[in-house]
Amino acid sequence: MKKKSLSRSNKKYYFSTKDLVTMAIISSLGGVLSTYVGYLGNLINRFFGVPFGAGQFMSGLHMFWIIFAIGLLNKKGAGTFVGILKGFVEFLSGGKLGLFVILLSGIQGLIADLSFLPFKKDSTTGYVIAGGLSTAANVFIFQLFFAPYEALPLFVTISVIALISGVIFAGLFPKGVVELFKTKPEEGDKKINLKKGITIGIIVIFALGATSYYLTMPLGREGIDISGNVENSYVYYPSNFRDQEITVNAELIGDYTHIEAKDYSGVPLKYILEKSNPIGDKITIIAKDLYQVNFSIEEIYENHEIIIKEDYGSFNLVAKGYEGGYWIRDIVSIEVD
């Protein structure tokens, strides 16, 4: 072995060995106790007589470890690190969410890290906001991937429960515990002001409640924005056009995909456009992934068989007679030029 050629790493590591060991041990303990937190959650579910949901009262305890690590180490990135590592521990010890938990807790850790950024290290507000936000995020992420809370009122209720749980169990609780275990020399007794903490908590809950309500509005009702050079910009909702639905039989011929002729039901794009009284003569249809295609108003008006079909809240264009590239998916807006 050519030992002399080895470069001794002189640079100071960002995370010292002690930091790494601390994060590893906290993740391990957090992973092990996630079963216990689940057990407490089940007790609540049973108490309220529901199969799941009320357990969100305890969901802040899953985030406790991430916030605790951030508070103890006071280094950026500690939250994400512990989030991912704790996810790995839960995944490998057979957690009920499988692989998904790594993603979930990693994102939660990142959110916690980011929420802490604007605050001083000992700021109670920082703990409360990071704890509340990152805990509530679990409901959002879950909804995004598995859509268990399909109804808006249910979704909002669960999110608020998670938020409250986060403020208490992932905000105030770790703040107190960090103070208990900080090995740094004591600087007088800086007790957390519980009243102040709760006041901040309530304000945060209201603020976030309002924002999340606004943000999740489209969740229950998806629509397409119709705007640009029109007299009347509006949002298209299929429920307002139910009686204008037609069925067309079309065949898709793409470069790589081919789908035999079959029936599609939807609302002709013509009617949708007409309602906005377009002034321009060209339209651009834009998808969620920013893919876009252009048509002239004229061709749309002449062709009744270009329809917009709704699939589980997303909108797809069935462009009969056009090649595959025009059959655009996940439409979010239509702009008129």
Next chain:
Amino acid sequence: MIKYIEKETFLHRVNPISKLVVLFTFAYSLFFFNSWLVQILALLLVLFLYTISGIGVSKIEGKKFFIVFSLTLFIINILFIREGQILLNYSIVRITMDGIEFAIFSVTRFLAIVFSSFLFVMTTEPNKLAYSLMQSGLPYRYGFTLVVALRFVPTFQFETGNVRNAQAARGLSVDKMSVKTLYKMARYTFIPLIRSTMQYIDTLTVSMEGRCFGIYEKRTYIEEVNYEKKDLAILSMSLIYIIGFFYQRFGQNFL
């Protein structure tokens, strides 16, 4: 508890990294299929793998949880999706074809991901996974946090039992259920465990630094993780699959 089961099967022999990549690819791609039929096929494929890997479907634990969770998810979706062909319309309850399709869709997707994860866990030695990750480029100082975390899992499981016994011995119990009791339970469980954890952190830091952990940027390993032909084949297949996917999804915008 779901954990590694020692056996000699094809799935056991596949390199942990290749297996992890396949698992990720599989789970990831499920989110791009909007057809409930594909999700059911995926779930069946996973269950089929259980059978041929010699693990057996019976090893899946927590059946009660999955049944309750799936049913709830199913019912909520059926009740709240009101579009599509109507199958039943009785006062406020309206069951539609779309609702049923979407319900099957989200339940099977969830189960396919979780059960495939379980299969991974049962056929992969955690130690080997961690060492493979490090030999495949994960900086070893970070990789060892996974080793250390796994190392302490049995320790903390044991200690959690101790703490709960000690609580019972001093009269703390969940007999009277209230939010306050739950808060107390959490507090009186977390704090004693953290207290003993602090000692481990100090001891382990001395023990690892005392054995030159972090002295060089790289280190050697006594066991080399091998990539065989089949592992490379699996890796390249996953890669092609993912690229094909992206092309389909974003290149042409249709599926």
Next chain:
Amino acid sequence: MIKIKDFSFSYLGEDKKSLDRINLSIDKGEFIVINGDSGCGKSTLALCIAGFLKDKGQSVGSLTVDGIDTFSQEIFDMSKKVGIIQQDPEGQICTLRVKNEVAFGLENLMISRKDIYEKIEHYSKMIGIENLLERDIFSLSGGEKQKVAIASVMAMGPEILIFDEPTSNLDPVATKEIFKTITEIKKQTNITIIVIEHKLGYLEELWDRIVFMEKGKIKEISNTRTKKKYFSEKNNGNGFSGKSLIDINGLSYEKDGKIILSDINLSIKEGEVLSIIGKNGSGKTTLLLHLLGVYKPSHGKVKIMDADTRNKNVSELSRKIGYVFQNPNHQIFEETVLKELNFGPKNFGISFSEDEEILKDFQLDGYESKSPQNLSFGEKRRLNIASIKACDPKIIILDEPFVGQDDKNTEIILNWIDNETKKGKTIIYVSHDPRILSSREDRILFLDKGKIVADGKKQEVINVLKELSFEEFFLDS
């Protein structure tokens, strides 16, 4: 080799000097024992020699190893010279498998695979773990873990080896094994060995010099082998009278198809002191948890004050039986000493006002508003017992109360036990410390593989154990 001159050290943020003007020089190949009560600075001295306290505090004077100031060195440079084995076997192992653990340091040094395997073979043979190499860490006993830790440090090839109370968490059989290992290392190598230990008996044949420390200072350095007298001998006149509080009849307990306890018959009376001994894993804790109702018998009956444990839950039984568990940290729940004392009474809903008296008994008076976090290990231990005493149970069980305790703490606890029995309480304690058993006249119960092997007065039990060659549980008298 090691030269310490007028050396003092205090930790960051502390005024107290943890080490106060230490003068000591140790030659190559010497075998040194350091003895003293907890908090006397012996572990701090070890960490200073190994170079771990560089940024952790203020040092005055000089401490050199091979002429190099340990405080000026990178920890990595020091750790190639000085290896340290710590008290807690659980905490110092970082990998999942024995082989990986022994290889850990060598891999960090980027030694080639072939050389590592040679070293593993050599050192695992010397330490006696060659048959454990493929095992998972979590399947090892405490003694085996400690041996793995020793092998992992030895593999680094240090010139100085420091053992910081290596056996304080171990049972007598494992303790003996570890000291055998240390003897073997001394025989086969020329490594300088420093052992910090209060169980001197085993080391008397080995040391070249013994250093007694007190309050950060060296009190005495000697090379004589005087038999130290241990705890004050007491004959507490255990008449085994009074009415029976605990009755166990034909108790067997199985878990996952394994028999953990079999055919236990035992009765314990009011005012009695019972000492339970046995190796780790012999079923002691399982037996005691049956009394608390955490486990219910698979066969047979356990009755506590005439109540069958199968019909009672833990919270009911814990009113009668106070149980002090092994790890002090796992049973401290509150933020101040006084609150901690009130924790049990509050949960049970009983009034409690004897806090002053109890704190005094355990020499914790004046600590009322102190955070348990800031107590020493010994003080935490006393607080555990005090908090159980606060619930005023009739029977008190102490699981390994003396582990990690210095002589002073042990003495306080033993005195308290004797006072309690005079008041008619029953005390059951588990202990591994042969010095305690040898200096007392308690009734002794010896468990092995889930069975009662001996039960009776000290001399009777000693005779049985000698026949079965378990003599390490006692000191030769």
